[in-house]
Amino acid sequence: MIEVQNISKRFGRKQVLKEVSFTANKGEITCLIGINGVGKTTTLKAIMNLTPINSGKIFIDQEVIQKDTYEKITFIPDANIMPTWMTIREACDFMKDYYKNWNQQRADDLMRFFKLNETDRITELSKGNTAKVNLMLGLSLDVDYVLMDEPFSGIDIFSREQIAEVVTSHLIEDRGVVITTHEINDIEHLIDKVVLLDNGVVLKEFTTEEVRLTEGKSVMDVMREVYQP
Amino acid sequence: MNVTFNTRDPVYVQVVRYFKEQIAIGNLKAGEEIPSRRELAEMLKINPNSAQRAYKEMEEEGLIHTERNFPSRITMDENILSSVREELIAEAVDAFVQSIVAINPSIEEVVELVKKKYEARKQGETT
Numbered sequence: 001m002i003e004v005q006n007i008s009k010r011f012g013r014k015q016v017l018k019e020v021s022f023t024a025n026k027g028e029i030t031c032l033i034g035i036n037g038v039g040k041t042t043t044l045k046a047i048m049n050l051t052p053i054n055s056g057k058i059f060i061d062q063e064v065i066q067k068d069t070y071e072k073i074t075f076i077p078d079a080n081i082m083p084t085w086m087t088i089r090e091a092c093d094f095m096k097d098y099y100k101n102w103n104q105q106r107a108d109d110l111m112r113f114f115k116l117n118e119t120d121r122i123t124e125l126s127k128g129n130t131a132k133v134n135l136m137l138g139l140s141l142d143v144d145y146v147l148m149d150e151p152f153s154g155i156d157i158f159s160r161e162q163i164a165e166v167v168t169s170h171l172i173e174d175r176g177v178v179i180t181t182h183e184i185n186d187i188e189h190l191i192d193k194v195v196l197l198d199n200g201v202v203l204k205e206f207t208t209e210e211v212r213l214t215e216g217k218s219v220m221d222v223m224r225e226v227y228q229p
Numbered sequence: 230m231n232v233t234f235n236t237r238d239p240v241y242v243q244v245v246r247y248f249k250e251q252i253a254i255g256n257l258k259a260g261e262e263i264p265s266r267r268e269l270a271e272m273l274k275i276n277p278n279s280a281q282r283a284y285k286e287m288e289e290e291g292l293i294h295t296e297r298n299f300p301s302r303i304t305m306d307e308n309i310l311s312s313v314r315e316e317l318i319a320e321a322v323d324a325f326v327q328s329i330v331a332i333n334p335s336i337e338e339v340v341e342l343v344k345k346k347y348e349a350r351k352q353g354e355t356t
Contacts, residue, residue, distance in 0.1 A: 029276060169271050188236050189275050209239045209279060218236035 001025050002073075002145060002176065007046055007056030009039075009200075016042050017200045019056070026144055026176040029167060029190060033181060033223065034197035040180035041078075043197070044147045047178075048075045060145065071101060076138035078150040080130050084123035088116055088133055095137055107140035110171055114162060128159030135163060145176040152183055160186050188219050196226050203227075232273055240275050244283035248292065252303065253314040261303045263293060 002024040009017040016039045024030035032040045045051035047058055049065055060069045082091045088111070096102045111118060114132040125133060135151060151167075152160045167177060168190050181187070188208070196204045203226050211217050232247050234240055251257040263269075266284055270277040284301060287293045291309050295301040304310065329339055 028278060165271070165274055168274065168276055170267050189234050189240055189279075192276055192278055209241060209282065212237060212239040213242070216237050220236065 001059075001061060002047060002178065003057075003059040003062075004043070004047065005057040005059070007043075007053045007058065009042055009046060009051065009053050015200055017046070017053070020197070020200065020202050021056075022195045022202055022205050024145070024176055024178045024193070027174040028192035029177045029179065030193040030195065031179050031181060031184070031187065031191045032195050032197060033184060035182050035227075038197045039200040040197060041149050044075060044149055044178065044180060047147060048073065050075070072143055073145040073147065074138050074141045074143045075147045076134055076149065076151070078131075078134075078153060080122060080134060082122055082133075082137070085121065087119050087121050088136075089118040091122065091133065091137060092118070092140070095140065099141055101142040103140050103142050106142075106171065107136060110136040110139055110166070113166060113169070113171060128155040131155050131159060131163065135166065139166070139171065143175065145178070146172075148177065148179045150180055150182075152181055152186060164190055184219050184223065191219075194219055194222070196223065198227065234273075234275070240279040241282040241286060244269070244273065244275070244280065245286050245290075245292075248283070248287060249313050249317055252292070252310055253317050257303050259303055259305045259307065259310055262300045263303060265300060 004023070005021050006019045007017055007021075008015070008019055020039070020043060022030075032043060034040055042051055046053045047060075047065070048070075058065050060072055063069055082094065086094065092102075092104070092107050095107075096104065110116075114129075114136060116129065116132060116136065120129075122130070122133065131151060135148070138148070139146060151163050155163075164186050166172065167179070167187075179187070179191070191208055193207050194205070195202055204222065206222065208219055211219070211222060232243070234243050248257065248263075257263070264272060266280040267277055269275075269283075270280040273280070284293065284295070288295060288301075291304055291306065292313070293301045294304055
């Protein structure tokens, strides 16, 4: 389980996160929702310790994040991070050399699933395929937790569907997934848990099946209540 | 397998209902093997935990059985299977009665109209 406890972060005078707390379980898909600039990406980067926090604590399986815990977790940013002259194959080889928990079998499975051609150069890829390569590279690491930053933004509907599908497929196994998004429509049925953020504050945290069962509300209904009082 | 899910009922409840409908119309038969939870999640594009919860619910209701290390199967208990059909019919009639009572027509008028519409519908299906 990832436990985020009262984390706060300032950039200069701007307070981006204020006492943010939530948990994300292994084997579940947790969705951080909020319009742009509410601190979703900062939260993910804080979990990875890419952005040091001013206060608060983060635990991965009860342990404070440190060098060993990094190997349990991967962060998939919303933009390509590989040199663009590389082919997809070369990007995989690069990852294999760099990370000891690289899983080539899964990379091959994901390339097949996404219908990616390994001799294509990253620079020549469409936006949708760039996003898929990004996910393929991140998901091919043997880790327990995957943090995906805006995997659905700015790409076509069919690519979004494919990405949504991979999130619930056997290719994810029992990992814990944390997704940030401002678009819920494609994934309402796929997620276990929702954390609604606004202005660096958690407004609400709930499990989707419970809110449907006990209140008869969709995720969208709850979002409307919370964001448009 | 193609199901459209609404967003306000729990997904697992909708999955259970889908299985009951398939049993009621005879698409799923006694003892028939059903997909694993993961396979079902992939087929229906739903969260595997919802699929898991649907199977747990169906196991508790005696609709399916799972033996260790074997695929789950539809129950062989004919009583349970026929009660599923009755349950679905009763549910649909309840919903209908609830909405028609609000308009307060006579029962004869309603039954007459139901007959007419039902037959027209059936005829439409066969032609």
